[in-house]
Each structure stands twice: as C-alpha cells, then as structure tokens.
Amino acid sequence: MKFVEAPLAGAYVIELEPFLDERGLFVRTFCQKEFTKIGFHKQIVQINHSVTSQKGAIRGMHYQLPPACETKIIRCVQGKVFDVMVDLRAGSPTFMQWHGVELSKDNMRLVYIPEGFAHGFQTLTDNAELIYLCSAFYSPEHERGLRFDDPALAIKWPLPVSVISPKDQSCPFIDNNFEGIERR
Numbered sequence: 001m002k003f004v005e006a007p008l009a010g011a012y013v014i015e016l017e018p019f020l021d022e023r024g025l026f027v028r029t030f031c032q033k034e035f036t037k038i039g040f041h042k043q044i045v046q047i048n049h050s051v052t053s054q055k056g057a058i059r060g061m062h063y064q065l066p067p068a069c070e071t072k073i074i075r076c077v078q079g080k081v082f083d084v085m086v087d088l089r090a091g092s093p094t095f096m097q098w099h100g101v102e103l104s105k106d107n108m109r110l111v112y113i114p115e116g117f118a119h120g121f122q123t124l125t126d127n128a129e130l131i132y133l134c135s136a137f138y139s140p141e142h143e144r145g146l147r148f149d150d151p152a153l154a155i156k157w158p159l160p161v162s163v164i165s166p167k168d169q170s171c172p173f174i175d176n177n178f179e180g181i182e183r184r
Contacts, residue, residue, distance in 0.1 A: 001014055001017065001029075002016075003034075003112075006099050006101070007097070008085060009092050011085055012112040013111055014109065014110040016108045029075060035112075040112070040135075044073075045134065045136065046133075046134040047131065047133055048131070048132040049131055049132075050130045051127065051128075054163050055123050055125055055162060057123045057162055057164065058120060058121070058168065059120055059164075059168065060118065060145070060168065061086060061147070061153075061155075062143065063116075063117065063118040063144055064136065065142045065144060066182065068136050068142035069142075069181065070115060070134045070135050070136035071134070072119055072134055073110055073111070074119070074131070075103065076109075076130050078127060079104065079105060079123065079124070079127050080102065080104035080123075081103050082100050082122045082158050083100065083119075084098055084121060084122075085098065085099055087116070088116055088181045089117070089181055090182050092116070095180055096153070098155050103121075103130075104124075115136075122161075144171075145167070146172075146174060147171045147173050151173075152174040153174070
C-alpha cells in the first residue's frame with residue numbers, strides 16, 4: 001500500500017499494489033501496522049457495503065458528531081464514483097475545504113477520511129458499489145449531514161444529479177454560526 005497525502009490535513013488516497021499472476025490478482029486492502037504509521041490507532045468496528053444503481057446519483061454529505069465521530073476507509077469494488085470529503089474540524093488548517101477523488105474497481109484506490117470529516121459521493125456509472133471500513137458504530141442520534149449543493153462548499157460534482165434521497169436533499173445549508181466539529 002502506498003499512502004499519498006490528500007490536500008486536506010490528515011486525509012489520504014491509498015494506492016494498492018496488487019500481486020498479479022496467471023490466476024488473477026491478490027491485493028492487501030487493510031493492514032493495521034501500516035495504517036498505524038499514518039496515525040490510525042483505532043479498531044475497525046463496522047464494515048458497510050453500499051450499492052447505488054443509477055449513474056449521477058449522490059449519497060451524502062454525511063458525518064457523525066462526537067463521541068461517535070468515525071474514520072472511514074473507502075474503496076469502490078464495482079463501477080466508478082467521484083468520492084468527496086469535507087474537513088469540518090474546528091481549528092484545522094483545511095477547515096471547510098473539500099477534496100474529490102475518483103474511485104473505481106479498475107484504479108483500486110482507497111480513501112482514508114479522518115474523524116471530523118463529512119463524506120459523500122456521486123456515481124459515475126450505473127451499479128457502483130462501495131465498501132466502508134468504519135472506526136465507530138453508526139449512531140443515529142449523532143448523525144448529521146450537509147447539503148450536496150451548499151454554496152459555502154461549492155463542490156464541483158462531475159455530472160448532473162440524477163437521484164438523491166429526500167433525507168440528503170433536506171440537509172441544512174451551512175450558516176454563519178457553524179464553527180465546526182470540536183476534536184476530543
């Protein structure tokens with residue numbers, strides 16, 4: 001695994017190094033020892049799998065408040081997505097900045113999204129599937145979201161939006177009082 005620092009403080013794009021032979025390929029997608037080198041010392045407590053059937057669909061922008069903040073390690077295992085993270089950590093040098101990365105079955109990249117970030121994605125193909133490794137359990141009472149089209153973020157989605165859930169559509173816009181997520 002090759003860890004490449006993303007433009008947002010503490011976030012990484014991870015390039016996998018597959019072993020190829022006449023049988024196919026083998027690739028390691030998680031190694032606690034290697035993730036410890038970038039400061040990840042928590043356990044993976046939940047693994048989620050999402051399937052989004054329609055190209056242009058958006059899921060997000062989701063995050064959890066303390067004490068349920070979660071680190072996410074995300075990989076696309078089918079199709080292709082434009083994966084977006086937003087730094088919401090109060091006092092971070094990249095506070096309120098976003099970064100997008102194309103993840104696909106073919107490029108085999110992962111993203112490492114630290115606690116205190118919002119996350120979402122847009123499908124670039126039909127039938128896109130993501131696997132999420134999470135450091136915290138889902139907590140509905142701590143769950144929050146940002147609008148995918150919030151002018152304060154100005155995320156440049158690559159495609160027109162084809163589908164978005166009513167829940168994601170109803171997320172609030174960021175107001176002038178938003179100070180970010182306090183780190184604990």
